[in-house]
Amino acid sequence: MPEDLKDQNSGKKGLTALLEEVREEVKVLKEKAAEDVKTLKDPEKTQLYKSIFRVKHDDKPRSRALGVLSNVFLHLHPAKINRDAVAYNYTWGMGGITFYLFIVLTFTGALLMFYYHPSKVQAFRDILYLEHDVPFGKLLRNMHRWAAHLMIITVWLHMFRVFLTGSYKKPREFNWAVGVILMLLTMLLSFTGYLLPDDQLGFWAVTVGTNMARATPLLGHEGPFGAQLGMTPYNDVRFGLLGGSIVDSNALLRSYIWHCIAIPLIAATFMAVHFWRVRKDGGISGPSPVMLESEIKEERKF
Amino acid sequence: MDWAQLWEIASEPDNVPIVALLFLVPFYTFYAFRQAFANDRLIGQLEANPAMAKTHHRKVQPWKPGWDREIHVWPFLLRMEFLAAIIVTLILMIWSITLNAPLEEPSNPTLTMNPAKAPWYFLGLQEMLVYFDPWMAGVVLPTLILVGLMAIPYLDANPLGNGYYTFKQRKFAIMAFVFGFLVLWLSMVIIGTFIRGPGWMWFWPGQTWDHNRLIFEANRDLPDIFHITSAPGKGIFGAIVVGLYTILMATFFHKLFTLTPFNRRIYKRMSLIQYVTLQLFLIIMMTLPVKILIRQLFRIKYVWITPWFNI
Numbered sequence: 024m025p026e027d028l029k030d031q032n033s034g035k036k037g038l039t040a041l042l043e044e045v046r047e048e049v050k051v052l053k054e055k056a057a058e059d060v061k062t063l064k065d066p067e068k069t070q071l072y073k074s075i076f077r078v079k080h081d082d083k084p085r086s087r088a089l090g091v092l093s094n095v096f097l098h099l100h101p102a103k104i105n106r107d108a109v110a111y112n113y114t115w116g117m118g119g120i121t122f123y124l125f126i127v128l129t130f131t132g133a134l135l136m137f138y139y140h141p142s143k144v145q146a147f148r149d150i151l152y153l154e155h156d157v158p159f160g161k162l163l164r165n166m167h168r169w170a171a172h173l174m175i176i177t178v179w180l181h182m183f184r185v186f187l188t189g190s191y192k193k194p195r196e197f198n199w200a201v202g203v204i205l206m207l208l209t210m211l212l213s214f215t216g217y218l219l220p221d222d223q224l225g226f227w228a229v230t231v232g233t234n235m236a237r238a239t240p241l242l243g244h245e246g247p248f249g250a251q252l253g254m255t256p257y258n259d260v261r262f263g264l265l266g267g268s269i270v271d272s273n274a275l276l277r278s279y280i281w282h283c284i285a286i287p288l289i290a291a292t293f294m295a296v297h298f299w300r301v302r303k304d305g306g307i308s309g310p311s312p313v314m315l316e317s318e319i320k321e322e323r324k325f
Numbered sequence: 326m327d328w329a330q331l332w333e334i335a336s337e338p339d340n341v342p343i344v345a346l347l348f349l350v351p352f353y354t355f356y357a358f359r360q361a362f363a364n365d366r367l368i369g370q371l372e373a374n375p376a377m378a379k380t381h382h383r384k385v386q387p388w389k390p391g392w393d394r395e396i397h398v399w400p401f402l403l404r405m406e407f408l409a410a411i412i413v414t415l416i417l418m419i420w421s422i423t424l425n426a427p428l429e430e431p432s433n434p435t436l437t438m439n440p441a442k443a444p445w446y447f448l449g450l451q452e453m454l455v456y457f458d459p460w461m462a463g464v465v466l467p468t469l470i471l472v473g474l475m476a477i478p479y480l481d482a483n484p485l486g487n488g489y490y491t492f493k494q495r496k497f498a499i500m501a502f503v504f505g506f507l508v509l510w511l512s513m514v515i516i517g518t519f520i521r522g523p524g525w526m527w528f529w530p531g532q533t534w535d536h537n538r539l540i541f542e543a544n545r546d547l548p549d550i551f552h553i554t555s556a557p558g559k560g561i562f563g564a565i566v567v568g569l570y571t572i573l574m575a576t577f578f579h580k581l582f583t584l585t586p587f588n589r590r591i592y593k594r595m596s597l598i599q600y601v602t603l604q605l606f607l608i609i610m611m612t613l614p615v616k617i618l619i620r621q622l623f624r625i626k627y628v629w630i631t632p633w634f635n636i
Contacts, residue, residue, distance in 0.1 A: 084397065087397045087398075087399045087400075088397065088399075090399050091397075091398050091399050091403075097398075097399070097403065100398045100402065100403070101398060102397065102398060103395040103396060103397055103398060104395060104396060104397075104398050104401075104402055105394070105395060106386075106388075106392070106393065106394060106395060106396045107384060107386040108402075109396070109401050109402050109405055110386070111405070112356065112360060113360075115353065115356075116405070116406075116409045119406055119409060120409055120413055123409070123410050123413055124413065127413075127414075127417065147431045147432070150428060154428070161425065162421050162422065164426050165420075165421035165422075165424065165425055165426050166417055166418075166421040167426075168426035169341075169417060169420045169421055169424070169426070170417055172339075172341075172342040172445075173342070173413075173416075173417070175342070175446050176342055176345065176346060176349065179506075180349065180350075180353055182474075183350075183353065183354075183357075183506060184353070184357070186477075186499075186502050186506075187357045187361070187490055187499065187502075188486075188488060188489060188490055189485075189486035189487045189488065189489070189491075189495060189498075190487070190488060191477060191478040191481075192478060192481065192484065192486075192487040193478075193484070193487070195478070196478030196479060197478075199475070199477065199478050200475040200478070203471060203474045203475045204475075207471060210446055210447070213444060213446065214444060214447065217444050220428055221431065221432050222428050222429040222430060222431060222432055223429035223430050223431070223432055223433060223436070223438055224339075224427055224428075224429045224438070225432070226432035226433075226434070227437065227438040227441035227442075228441070228442065228443050228444055230441070231441050231442075231443050231451065232443055232447065234459070235450075235454075235459050235462070235463025235464060236463070236464070237459065238458065238459030238460035238463055238464060239460065239463075239464045240460050240464065240465065240634075243460070243464075245459070245460075246459075246460045246464070247460055247633045247634040248633060269434065270432075270434070308487065308488040309487075309488030309489050310384055310386060310488065310489050311384075311487065311488030311489055312382065312383030312384055312489075313364055313367060313368050313371070313383045313384070313489055313491070314484070314485055314486075314487070314494075315368065315371055315372055315378060316372070316485065316494070316587060316590075317372070319484055319485065319590070320484075
């Protein structure tokens with residue numbers, strides 16, 4: 024009995040102790056919750072934020088620099104830039120806008136690919152389907168087309184600006200050449216896309232365009248010295264471009280593959296080089312201090 | 326005046342980029358040259374006053390001692406880029422909602438479009454087809470344009486004007502580029518869009534496109550005018566004329582290279598390879614306006630006729 028009592032007593036004691044314990048724990052929990060709420064008010068201190076962004080978001084120079092350098096999308100930029108270069112009047116923003124349009128075109132283009140079959144039977148019907156039945160299909164196609172046209176304009180204006188600011192001069196000579204190739208690729212992208220709706224406009228534009236290839240010197244059957252080298256409509260450079268002697272289903276497929284896969288990949292590669300070289304050649308070219316005629320150094324002769 | 330047709334061409338959705346170019350290119354040309362002249366005035370002041378040249382920060386943009394020469398990309402550049410992306414997206418959205426991409430009838434090899442026009446950015450090449458044979462206009466000249474553009478940095482021996490707008494210090498380079506880009510390339514795009522009608526015939530803006538129009542203009546070749554009829558005669562005659570043209574143009578450009586003391590100074594910096602390559606590209610570039618002129622003024626088609634090619 025006494026043992027039982029003892030047990031009972033201890034049991035009673037245990038119950039109150041348990042209650043005490045629970046109260047203690049609730050208190051601790053409350054404190055923790057309060058702490059959590061406090062840290063949630065300052066999300067930059069959470070593990071989640073730190074794991075993703077690493078760097079504090081404040082206006083300390085170090086944080087600002089690291090915010091750019093430690094972000095994969097922003098790290099093409101330097102941490103700091105010429106104070107006068109951010110004004111619109113120097114660069115006109117044309118290079119950046121061109122790149123942005125390339126992204127827009129990749130996005131809308133990928134969406135268009137969901138609705139398009141590169142075959143003579145389907146292609147034109149797919150455009151009609153896209154224009155009349157696909158939700159926002161017309162908007163999608165319009166955006167792809169106008170962004171492509173706008174991109175050509177911005178590429179030309181970018182080149183115009185780079186020329187007028189003399190930015191192709193030492194040490195940026197090679198990057199200008201890369202830029203010229205990118206301009207060519209932009210126009211070829213636009214041109215290969217022209218045939219894809221398989222309508223009269225694209226068909227005849229591509230017919231006119233590729234007919235010029237007949238006249239390629241040496242490699243075209245109507246070009247100078249082509250016939251002498253054994254070129255016919257069935258083995259010359261135009262045949263290679265079209266996959267046939269006329270613009271037909273093979274030409275449509277080839278145009279599709281060049282447009283959606285090959286040229287975008289080539290262009291992306293050249294773009295990577297172009298942006299890389301902008302940084303490696305010393306960043307944006309100016310506005311730099313003017314140089315005077317009296318300061319021209321005589322070139323070293325070898 | 327056929328205003329309706331003019332409006333029809335100008336408002337055709339696919340021609341909107343060219344109408345936009347008509348405004349954008351003059352604006353940006355003005356924008357660039359305004360800054361160039363501002364810099365030129367500063368250069369003039371600094372050249373006149375060597376003491377000032379030693380202390381001045383050498384930009385037209387304001388700067389005071391103590392100011393940082395560089396600023397943080399975040400936020401000063403990134404906010405501009407973000408803003409630009411938003412504005413471009415807005416423009417594209419509005420453009421895409423208001424204007425529909427063209428879609429003609431299904432392609433039909435038996436029904437030729439007249440005029441069959443290339444996309445607008447290639448109209449310059451299509452227009453060149455009027456003045457040159459396809460192997461020149463479609464293959465050789467476009468290749469030379471690209472190679473010539475890529476060669477520019479290696480041919481320009483003038484170290485001035487690197488990283489700022491200027492006209493005074495780079496007169497020749499800028500005039501040559503503006504001539505090639507604005508006068509030749511863009512104006513041919515505009516001619517191809519607004520002037521060329523059915524049969525690629527010349528219709529002034531506002532003149533109705535007449536599909537039955539015939540033009541009785543007999544194109545002549547230069548040897549015909551001199552009554553040279555034999556094939557070897559034509560070949561030799563053409564070679565002589567082209568050779569004379571080359572010498573004439575080369576002399577003209579050489580005169581330009583050595584026109585002012587500054588030009589002569591740059592000329593001395595050029596290597597022989599640079600000089601010859603630059604001459605070659607300029608002479609070939611000038612064949613286009615020369616052929617346009619002799620075609621439009623004297624209806625002369627070919628200058629040099631050989632069994633293998635005609636120029």
